[in-house]
Amino acid sequence: MAKMSLNVDGRVHAIDADGDMPLLYALRDDLGLKNPRFGCGLAQCGACTVLVDGEPVRSCITPVESLGASKVTTLAGLGNGKAHKIQEAFIAEEVPQCGYCLNGWLMTAAAFLEKTPKPSDAQIRDAMSGLKCRCGTHVAILRAIKRAAQA
Amino acid sequence: MTLQLNRRNFLASTGALTVAVVLPGAAARAAVFGADKRPPLDPRNLSSYITVNADGSVIAYWGKMDMGQGTDLGCAQMVAEELDLPVAKVSIDQGDSGTSVNQGGASGSTGIQMGGVALASAAAEARFQLVAMASKHLGVPAEELTVTDGVVHSRADANKKVSYGELIGGRFFDTQLEWNKQIGNALFVKGQGQRKKPADYKVIGTSPARRDVGPKVMGTIDYVVDIKVPGMVHARVIRPPVAGAEPVTVDEASVKNIPGVQIVREKAFLAVLAPREYDAVKAARDLKVTWSDVKPPFPDQNKLYDHIRNAPVVAKGGDKDVGDVDATFAGAARVIEATYEWPFQSHASMGPACAVIEMGQGEATLYTGSQKPHFAGEGAAVMLNLPKDKVRGIWVPGPGSYGRNDAGDAVADAALIARLTGKSVRVIGTRQDGTGWDPKGPASVHKARAAVDKDGNIIAWDFSSKGFSRLDVSSNESAAADTLAGQAIGVPLKPTNVFNTPEESYRFTAKRKTWETVPPLLDRGSPLRGAHLRDPLGPQLHFASESFIDEIAFATNQDPVAFRLKHLAEPRDIAVVKAAAEKADWQPRTSARKQVSGEIARGQGIAYAQRSGTRSAIVAEVEVNLKTGKVWGRKFTVAHDCGVIINPRQLTATIEGNVVQGMSRAIWEEVKFDDKNVTSIDWQTYPILDMTEAPETIDVVLINRPELAPSGAGESSMRPLAAAVANAIYDATGLRLRQAPFTPDRLKAGLA
């Protein structure tokens, strides 16, 4: 166990944890944040995605000690207290079924649209290809990302 | 308004939960009817289904739950309709054995078809009672009263009025209903109140916004994984490397450095727990266990279908023969035959199952994502050695499940660990638990035969299936025998040996549909135990039967759509086939069209099926990459008829989800195993459809039948999907695929 600090959603938190513990457990168990979710623990699904200095990162395989002073953003901090435009679009399109996957899609799409504000259909599909949605809401997700890009 | 229960403080008690909201000014209410306390939760009590808050809003208690298809909203609409309330004034309290009677949970697409219909019937009685109360209060005969937005008033004099809230708000109906004595899906109740006529519908058929979407997207709702209860420890169950093996020695020293770790073991059940979740993860990873040496239980996967064909038959069944099948075949000019094969498939839910047990004094509360919280609570009680009414089962959203996934096993795991330790416990699996160890949609083989007369007419049809039961473990979850933990502590597997036959209305002079089941591959703790997976057996049966319809249409020089229209007996079936074909701009053909440009072959295929009263027909348009063998389902046109449509937007979204998941299962999904265990254990080894493969268009044609009762929609369009895709691949390439899934390797091998 080691004492570390984590900058999450604009606040610095002190934690005491194994350095090799994945960030996901620090966020969920030490900080009590619930949006990054365990889906696979293998970087295969995206359910645990957070932004680290704006880049989508899979917290299930990111050792907590690797973060240093990096800024971590979770879904709770994505819109600075308001709905982010990607969230507004997902709500307008009523995307989720179970919604367990949503965190990954929202975080990844938000970062993607930052870099690619006017994406083509193919670019969206490509950028989202590493995420899973078992309920099969893909076509609604595509609609929502396109809507957010136009917002 | 719904009160949020304080989960941490509430423990199950035998009495019903009282959720009365008393507003200031309630003392000034115009009249007082009903009971002070909510009568006991009993299927006969109206208050078990409907209560009115002081502000006149209504809570409907639903012994099922919605997993994201909007069926809770549909129920709210049905209740609002009967009560003449705006839908915003009806909230649904769902999936909680402490507040609702057992309506069977999410099961068989019956949320609206049975669950919603029962609530609507109760709501009709509530309206009847409220109008009777108003009649007394206003001194106006009930026939002269009507209701507008929850206010009962005289038709003649709008000033003579009283609101629901004034009549009974914050108090409870003490009315009895007629109950059909069924618990579960089939539960139905009725009183004197008559349901509304379709012509008077105002709320049914509209698409108000779903209530769970905002909280899900904003990340404010709790999933099961987010539930924390006082004193809770984190547990992980250790499953054997070889299916059927049992732990022989467990080296406690191997995890002794982990703070607070505890090992629990009973017979073949083994788990670790720790106060911190990551410590439980480490303990599960590091614990050294030696396992009993068992004979590897599984056959060579390449011989799975031969195994099924050669396996002894444990049960058989089928539909009654139409005509003299054997004689018709004997007199045929020609017989066409084909066999089809479908693999084991996994729920592979988005996350592994989680369950939390909160221990109280002689009672406990279960938080679960299981589709059957009432039954699962009973199952937990069995594991906890508690009377079944001492465990309250509360559904909390989990990763979506599509039948009996691993959630029911997590419940039994948590309850057993709680009994063995006396602690409140949270269990969650690994990815391998979700994919490798969930109950599986069963593998099967199907044989179809058709007799052709000398003029090329199909005169007889014989369809037989042989496969693993869809109920090695029941969906019900109330019995230890149906869970891995139960089996691990020695409760023998009690399979129900059942299969199904295709649901369609084809008319042939003679017709036979039969099935046989074979024994499970392993009688205890099997990662290949058969169970319900969205539209249990539907995809496999109709992949075979609807592919074969195309085969015999082409074999007799007929267009697949024309052939279906010629032989279908029921007008609603004909209507969906026609609607899908028209909307998709169906091009008649009597052989594969093989439209190729460059590496891409394009094709269009149709299939149709019934499901418990619902009809759907799907036209799939696919592109086959002749070089890579990859299939892309570019466009799907679905015509759907499930009786009266409650909420068209949610129905459409539900169909879209079925199409994507169905496509995934059709082209990618096959549970792999070696002789020792399942080797599909994550998303690499059990791939599903990804975003690059999502369809470009899903066109949904909804056929509304306001005069008919609603039937289910949660699974119906899953049913013909694989066959529509197989038929489209045939049209594109001339390759007839008789084994699912239609992977690039299989396409390439077939096209070579």
Ligand code: FES
């Ligand atoms: S949980 Fe991290 S990618 Fe799946």
Ligand code: FES
């Ligand atoms: S909505 Fe259920 S996994 Fe995506």
